[in-house]
Amino acid sequence: MRLQDSARIVDYYPVGTGKNFVRCVTWHPGEETEMKSFQTIVKSEALYDINNRLANDYRLIDFNLEAYAGKDYTPLMC
Numbered sequence: 001m002r003l004q005d006s007a008r009i010v011d012y013y014p015v016g017t018g019k020n021f022v023r024c025v026t027w028h029p030g031e032e033t034e035m036k037s038f039q040t041i042v043k044s045e046a047l048y049d050i051n052n053r054l055a056n057d058y059r060l061i062d063f064n065l066e067a068y069a070g071k072d073y074t075p076l077m078c
Helices: 043-055
Strands: 002-004 008-015 020-027 035-042 059-062
Touching: 002 043, 008 043, 020 043, 035 043
Parallel strands: none
Antiparallel strands: 002 008, 002 059, 008 020, 020 035
């Protein structure tokens, strides 16, 4: 799922069977000062976060059906 407000884009990418998600927050997308933040979260936290953002004037832009494939995020292994 991809949500957007005036200064941020928040992407939720499924991991494996869909019980976990990668949340990618992009500040100032497309600008020279663009920054990204990644976090792996469980499904219940993703749903809570999505509902809160939609209630606070974020717009639904797109759906991410595939896992994140960028080279700028590598999850830690335990």
